[in-house]
Amino acid sequence: xxxxxxxxxxDIRFEERADPKILTPTDAVxxxxxxxxxxxxxxxxxxxxxxxxxxxxxxxYCGIVEEVGSAVTSVKPGxxxxxxxxxxxxxxxxxxxxxxxxxxxxxxxxxxxxxxxxVPLADGTLVATPxxxxxxxxxxLLAASDVFGTGWFAADAANVKPGMTVAVVGDGAVGLLAVxxxxxxxxxxxxxxxxxxxxxxxxxxxGATDIVTERGDEGVARIKDxxxxxGADAVLECVGTQESMLQAIGATxxxxxxxxxxxxxxxxxxxxxxxxxxxxxxxxxxxVRRFLPxxxxxxxxxxxxxxxxFDLTLPLEQVAEGxxxxxxxxxxxxxxxx
Amino acid sequence: xxxxxxxxxxDIRFEERADPKILTPTDAVxxxxxxxxxxxxxxxxxxxxxxxxxxxxxxxYCGIVEEVGSAVTSVKPGxxxxxxxxxxxxxxxxxxxxxxxxxxxxxxxxxxxxxxxxVPLADGTLVATPxxxxxxxxxxLLAASDVFGTGWFAADAANVKPGMTVAVVGDGAVGLLAVxxxxxxxxxxxxxxxxxxxxxxxxxxxGATDIVTERGDEGVARIKDxxxxxGADAVLECVGTQESMLQAIGATxxxxxxxxxxxxxxxxxxxxxxxxxxxxxxxxxxxVRRFLPxxxxxxxxxxxxxxxxFDLTLPLEQVAEGxxxxxxxxxxxxxxxx
Numbered sequence: 146x147x148x149x150x151x152x153x154x155x156d157i158r159f160e161e162r163a164d165p166k167i168l169t170p171t172d173a174v175x176x177x178x179x180x181x182x183x184x185x186x187x188x189x190x191x192x193x194x195x196x197x198x199x200x201x202x203x204x205x206y207c208g209i210v211e212e213v214g215s216a217v218t219s220v221k222p223g224x225x226x227x228x229x230x231x232x233x234x235x236x237x238x239x240x241x242x243x244x245x246x247x248x249x250x251x252x253x254x255x256x257x258x259x260x261x262x263x264v265p266l267a268d269g270t271l272v273a274t275p276x277x278x279x280x281x282x283x284x285x286l287l288a289a290s291d292v293f294g295t296g297w298f299a300a301d302a303a304n305v306k307p308g309m310t311v312a313v314v315g316d317g318a319v320g321l322l323a324v325x326x327x328x329x330x331x332x333x334x335x336x337x338x339x340x341x342x343x344x345x346x347x348x349x350x351x352g353a354t355d356i357v358t359e360r361g362d363e364g365v366a367r368i369k370d371x372x373x374x375x376g377a378d379a380v381l382e383c384v385g386t387q388e389s390m391l392q393a394i395g396a397t398x399x400x401x402x403x404x405x406x407x408x409x410x411x412x413x414x415x416x417x418x419x420x421x422x423x424x425x426x427x428x429x430x431x432x433v434r435r436f437l438p439x440x441x442x443x444x445x446x447x448x449x450x451x452x453x454x455f456d457l458t459l460p461l462e463q464v465a466e467g468x469x470x471x472x473x474x475x476x477x478x479x480x481x482x483x
Numbered sequence: 484x485x486x487x488x489x490x491x492x493x494d495i496r497f498e499e500r501a502d503p504k505i506l507t508p509t510d511a512v513x514x515x516x517x518x519x520x521x522x523x524x525x526x527x528x529x530x531x532x533x534x535x536x537x538x539x540x541x542x543x544y545c546g547i548v549e550e551v552g553s554a555v556t557s558v559k560p561g562x563x564x565x566x567x568x569x570x571x572x573x574x575x576x577x578x579x580x581x582x583x584x585x586x587x588x589x590x591x592x593x594x595x596x597x598x599x600x601x602v603p604l605a606d607g608t609l610v611a612t613p614x615x616x617x618x619x620x621x622x623x624l625l626a627a628s629d630v631f632g633t634g635w636f637a638a639d640a641a642n643v644k645p646g647m648t649v650a651v652v653g654d655g656a657v658g659l660l661a662v663x664x665x666x667x668x669x670x671x672x673x674x675x676x677x678x679x680x681x682x683x684x685x686x687x688x689x690g691a692t693d694i695v696t697e698r699g700d701e702g703v704a705r706i707k708d709x710x711x712x713x714g715a716d717a718v719l720e721c722v723g724t725q726e727s728m729l730q731a732i733g734a735t736x737x738x739x740x741x742x743x744x745x746x747x748x749x750x751x752x753x754x755x756x757x758x759x760x761x762x763x764x765x766x767x768x769x770x771v772r773r774f775l776p777x778x779x780x781x782x783x784x785x786x787x788x789x790x791x792x793f794d795l796t797l798p799l800e801q802v803a804e805g806x807x808x809x810x811x812x813x814x815x816x817x818x819x820x821x
Contacts, residue, residue: 238711238713238736239713239736239737239738242736242737242738243738244737244738244761246761247737247738247759247761249712373576374587375576375577385754387754390754398576398577398580399577399580399582399585399767400577400580400581400582400585405758408755408758409754409755409757409758410754411754412753412754412755413751413752413753413754414751414752414754414757415750415751416723416725416728416747416748416749416750416751416752417746417747417750419747419752419764420743420746420747420766420767420768421585421767421768422767423582423584423585423767423768424765425763425764425765426757426763426764426765427762427763427764428758429737429758429759429760429761430758430759430761
């Protein structure tokens with residue numbers, strides 16, 4: 146098959162790779178209905194994260210099971226399934242605690258920007274939809290694989306509850322879906338921090354009540370203004386830079402909650418600043434598996450439409466253009482059709 | 484009156500100072516029944532924190548109200564009261580949220596190692612006991628002013644619940660009372676990290692089920708061993724150094740809770756390490772005022788005896804010896820009798 150490989154920063158190729166096959170009895174092989182480019186794919190694409198060898202790209206996926214290993218019992222060929230970027234057994238103590246991305250047997254899923262994909266630990270990792278979905282639901286189900294699950298975790302980790310004032314730092318797809326998630330969890334006021342008209346528009350559609358365009362200290366001051374000097378109850382940090390973390394912590398009221406769901410790049414937190422901020426801090430790689438049944442239900446019942454974050458759809462073979470469009474912020478997120 | 488003043492590192496003097504008096508209508512002046520030396524007093528005493536001018540010392544206090552300002556309505560002369568190291572109005576949004584140490588009108592209380600003390604914002608700050616306590620309860624009531632309240636916050640901030648496995652980093656008075664607090668909150672297993680026999684003994688008396696003497700990576704490995712490789716559900720960091728923070732984070736299971744209640748000195752947290760640890764982090768200056776009614780009730784009903792952390796009692800005028808004994812770790816905590 147032909148699939149996506151990053152050779153060096155900026156060099157995305159769609160080239161011949163071996164077809165995936167069952168390697169261990171707990172594997173499944175799926176045929177992808179759709180895949181996409183993740184904001185985190187841009188770190189190595191931009192050279193911020195080292196690329197030491199040609200790397201098969203992609204970790205967001207949904208599709209039809211083609212084949213399962215002899216030990217797989219919970220999914221079967223023909224089913225439409227969704228999984229997350231870390232395969233997990235869903236039985237170890239960390240999985241049982243709801244932290245499947247810290248599974249004791251976790252395996253990173255890679256190479257999903259391809260027509261077919263091997264998924265390890267299929268029983269623990271894959272969740273089947275009630276039936277094969279209509280085509281118009283596929284983008285939203287694909288979003289559940291990572292970006293919606295990560296936005297949902299941002300709201301969950303920041304303890305969003307009905308009536309709260311919530312701020313979201315970052316207007317990428319995760320930030321936008323964090324807005325949607327906070328709305329679903331009952332937030333009364335949702336302040337989206339965004340400078341881009343098209344993203345502001347989607348944020349408002351997803352439930353944002355206020356838009357703040359300022360960043361850094363000015364952004365913090367603006368949130369304080371909007372909350373009578375108190376700060377937000379919860380701030381969802383969906384970027385992963387030093388500036389965005391400090392902005393999130395500074396905008397939160399004492400006793401409030403900060404979540405962070407993007408892999409931090411160049412972030413260090415000074416102990417006394419954090420101490421006197423009095424915030425709760427929680428985050429990490431989103432345990433999407435915990436939320437998948439709920440997210441599938443929300444999409445299946447058409448209560449939410451997270452697939453709207455895909456504002457660019459390309460044939461898989463044009464994946465390189467998907468990377469370019471996201472890198473240049475011409476697209477929020479690129480969906481790829483194999 | 485004569486009171487305690489730190490002139491420069493190591494130079495504690497008991498010398499003449501002006502008697503405190505009512506300065507604003509919301510003040511109270513109390514006659515101290517007992518006061519003490521705090522672990523945090525050792526930072527400037529040791530020169531780790533700068534001493535720029537002669538500084539009246541002490542912020543832990545309980546005693547009899549002598550005089551109140553014209554606006555004070557909730558306490559009156561003759562009552563026995565306890566307050567915390569930050570005076571707070573107990574009515575602002577941060578106070579109402581239970582974070583009185585971030586009160587919008589907070590004032591630091593200083594100069595409590597003295598016979599008499601002015602307490603600002605008396606209505607918000609002071610809590611009276613049901614009646615003037617018998618002498619044997621005074622040490623435990625004094626402990627509620629800071630060290631017990633801080634240990635309690637350590638357990639509260641780490642979400643300690645019945646059945647949990649809890650580890651406590653630090654065997655100072657706060658760490659020991661964090662053990663007691665975790666026990667009160669129903670922790671099933673409490674691992675105290677301590678190398679000192681006398682402190683281990685008190686930890687066991689307060690409810691510790693295991694003692695770990697190793698520190699750093701070895702301490703983390705030992706906690707992992709004791710929890711089948713999983714890590715503790717909650718780790719209470721009661722020291723405030725880089726080593727103790729990393730030890731606490733490393734010993735916590737993914738999804739578990741780390742609290743930190745000692746002012747961090749030289750602590751920086753690297754973003755990716757924290758991210759992949761998957762822990763919840765919360766702490767800051769303990770909002771003791773939130774817990775005072777509960778702590779007074781526990782002491783008054785003799786369910787707990789936090790006053791046992793005072794293993795040295797001195798007349799107030801010998802305060803310098805109290806500092807020396809704690810600095811040299813000959814005493815866990817020194818109580819001073821005016």
